[in-house]
Amino acid sequence: MSSIPIITSASSVKPLEATVAKKVLVAITGIVLFGFVLIHMVGNIQLYQGPEKLNHYAELLQSMKPVLWTFRIVLLAAVGVHALFAILLWLRNRSARPVAYESQRFVSATLTSRTMIWSGPLIGLFVVYHILHFTTGTFPPPHFNSHNVYNNVVYAFQVPGVSIAYIIAMVALGFHLYHGGVSLFQTLGLRTPHDEKPLKLVLWVITTIIVVVNISFPLAVLTGLVGLK
Amino acid sequence: MLNLTLKVWRQKGPKDAGQMVTYPAPGISPDMSFLEMLDVVNERMMEKDEEPIAFDHDCREGICGSCGTVVNGIAHGPRSATTACQLHMRSFKDGDTITVEPWRAKPFPVLKDLIVDRSAYDRIIAAGGFVSVNTGGCPDGNSLPIPKENAELSMDAAACIGCGACAAACPNASAMLFVSAKVSQLALLPQGQPERRDRVLKMVAQMDAEGFGGCTNIGECESACPKEIKLENIARLNRDFLVATVTKRPVTASQGGGA
Numbered sequence: 001m002s003s004i005p006i007i008t009s010a011s012s013v014k015p016l017e018a019t020v021a022k023k024v025l026v027a028i029t030g031i032v033l034f035g036f037v038l039i040h041m042v043g044n045i046q047l048y049q050g051p052e053k054l055n056h057y058a059e060l061l062q063s064m065k066p067v068l069w070t071f072r073i074v075l076l077a078a079v080g081v082h083a084l085f086a087i088l089l090w091l092r093n094r095s096a097r098p099v100a101y102e103s104q105r106f107v108s109a110t111l112t113s114r115t116m117i118w119s120g121p122l123i124g125l126f127v128v129y130h131i132l133h134f135t136t137g138t139f140p141p142p143h144f145n146s147h148n149v150y151n152n153v154v155y156a157f158q159v160p161g162v163s164i165a166y167i168i169a170m171v172a173l174g175f176h177l178y179h180g181g182v183s184l185f186q187t188l189g190l191r192t193p194h195d196e197k198p199l200k201l202v203l204w205v206i207t208t209i210i211v212v213v214n215i216s217f218p219l220a221v222l223t224g225l226v227g228l229k
Numbered sequence: 230m231l232n233l234t235l236k237v238w239r240q241k242g243p244k245d246a247g248q249m250v251t252y253p254a255p256g257i258s259p260d261m262s263f264l265e266m267l268d269v270v271n272e273r274m275m276e277k278d279e280e281p282i283a284f285d286h287d288c289r290e291g292i293c294g295s296c297g298t299v300v301n302g303i304a305h306g307p308r309s310a311t312t313a314c315q316l317h318m319r320s321f322k323d324g325d326t327i328t329v330e331p332w333r334a335k336p337f338p339v340l341k342d343l344i345v346d347r348s349a350y351d352r353i354i355a356a357g358g359f360v361s362v363n364t365g366g367c368p369d370g371n372s373l374p375i376p377k378e379n380a381e382l383s384m385d386a387a388a389c390i391g392c393g394a395c396a397a398a399c400p401n402a403s404a405m406l407f408v409s410a411k412v413s414q415l416a417l418l419p420q421g422q423p424e425r426r427d428r429v430l431k432m433v434a435q436m437d438a439e440g441f442g443g444c445t446n447i448g449e450c451e452s453a454c455p456k457e458i459k460l461e462n463i464a465r466l467n468r469d470f471l472v473a474t475v476t477k478r479p480v481t482a483s484q485g486g487g488a
C-alpha cells in the first residue's frame with residue numbers, strides 16, 4: 001500500500017507550514033477583525049445622537065489621516081491573510097474526503113460551524129459593497145455627500161432593498177463571529193473544559209448584541225425613528 | 230425478531246470503484262451485536278456461494294479499535310460512546326433500512342468492502358507518540374509525583390483505541406482528536422516531558438503529510454468517539470504546538486534516552 005515516510009526528526013519539520021499554524025493565523029487575524037467590528041458598532045451608535053454628533057465623529061476620524069490609514073492597512077492585511085489561509089485550509093479539508101458518504105448525519109455540528117466558508121465570503125463581499133457605498137461613494141446612496149454621513153445613512157437605508165442587504169449581511173456576520181469566536185479559543189489553545197458553556201454563552205451574547213445593534217440602524221430609518229433633521 | 234434492509238458498501242479491492250448494494254436481513258435478534266448481525270448475513274450469503282461482506286473486528290468488546298463502520302451516517306452507529314461491536318440491534322426498529330459504509334478519508338483507503346487501511350494512524354504514532362526510555366532497574370512507582378488531575382486527564386486521553394472514528398466523522402476528515410489524545414496522554418505526565426515539544430511537531434507534521442484535513446472545531450469527532458475523548462485535548466495540542474514553535478527549543482531529545 002501507499003506508505004508515506006515517517007518523520008523521524010523534528011528539525012526537518014517546518015511548523016509554519018502545518019495546518020495547525022495556518023489555523024492560528026486565521027484565528028489571530030479573526031481577533032483583529034472581531035475587534036474592528038465591535039469598535040465600528042460602538043461608533044455608529046452615535047447615529048441615535050443626531051447628525052451633529054455622528055458627523056463630528058466622522059470628521060474626527062478623517063482628520064487623523066495617519067491613524068486612519070494605519071488602521072485601514074492593518075485591517076486590509078488582516079482580511080487578506082484571514083481569507084487566504086481560511087480558503088487554503090478549506091480546499092485541503094475538501095480534498096481529504098475524495099469519496100463522499102452515501103448518508104452522513106451530523107450530531108454536534110451547528111449551522112454556524114458548518115457555514116463558515118459561506119458566511120465569511122458573504123461578509124467579505126458585503127465589506128467591499130459597504131466601502132463602495134459609503135466610503136468612496138462609487139455606488140452612492142441618493143444625494144451622496146461625503147461630509148454628511150448622517151444624511152448618507154438615512155438616504156441609503158430609506159431604500160428597502162439596501163436595508164435588507166445590510167440586514168442579511170449582519171446575520172451572516174453574527175453566524176461567522178459566533179462560531180469563529182468560540183473556535184479561536186480552541187485554536188489558540190486557550191480553552192479548558194471548565195469554560196466551554198460560559199464561553200459559548202458570552203459569545204452568544206456578544207454576537208447577538210452586534211447583530212441587533214447593527215440591524216437596528218436600517219430598521220430605525222425604515223420605521224422613521226431616525227430621519228433627516 | 231427484526232426484519233431489516235441493509236445497504237452496504239461493496240468494493241472488491243483497493244482499485245475497484247465500489248457501490249452500495251441492498252440486502253434483505255430478516256429474522257435478526259435484537260440481542261445480537263451489530264457485528265453478529267453482519268455474521269448472520271454473511272453466513273446466509275456464503276450458503277448461497279456469495280462473497281461475504283468483509284469487515285474489520287477483533288476483540289468484540291470495545292477495547293481494541295479494530296471495528297468501525299459508518300452506520301446510518303454516524304461513525305460506529307447511533308449510540309454514543311459505543312463501538313460498532315458493542316452496538317446492539319435493539320438500537321434499531323423492525324423494518325429499518327440501515328446504511329453501512331467504510332470510514333471515508335483520503336488517508337484511509339478502502340481495502341475491501343468495509344475494511345480500510347488505517348496505517349496512517351500507526352505512522353503518526355511512529356513519528357512521536359512514544360517516550361524513549363533507557364532500560365535499567367524498575368523505578369519505584371511513587372518516586373515521581375504526578376498531580377492527581379493530570380494522571381486522570383492522561384488516563385482519559387489514553388482511552389483512545391485508535392479506531393479512526395474521529396477522522397471518519399469529521400466533515401474535514403481531520404485526525405486532530407486522535408493526534409491530540411496521543412499527544413496529551415504523554416504531555417500530561419513527567420515521563421513525556423523530555424520529548425514533549427518534538428513530539429507535537431513531528432506528530433502534527435505526520436498527520437498533515439498523511440493528508441488528513443484540518444480542524445475547524447465542529448465537534449463531530451467528540452460525539453462519534455466511542456471512548457469519549459474530549460475536544461479539550463485538541464486545545465492542548467494547539468497550545469503545545471504553539472509553544473513548541475515559538476520557543477524553538479534545540480531538537481535533541483528525540484535522539485536522547487529517557488528523562
Ligand code: HEM
Nearest residue numbers: 026027030033034083086116120121124180183184187445
Ligand atoms: C473575507 C472572507 C472571509 C472568509 C473566506 C472567512 C473564512 C473563515 C473560515 C473558513 C474560518 C474558520 C472557521 C472554522 O474554524 O470553522 C474563519 C474564522 C474566523 N473568521 Fe472569517 N472569513 C472571512 C472574513 C471574516 C471577517 C470579515 C471577520 C470579522 C469581521 C471574520 C472573523 C473570523 C473569526 C473571529 C474567526 C475565528 C478564527 C478561528 O476559528 O480560530 N472573518 N473565517
Ligand code: FES
Nearest residue numbers: 289293294296314
Ligand atoms: S472489535 Fe475491538 S473495539 Fe470493536
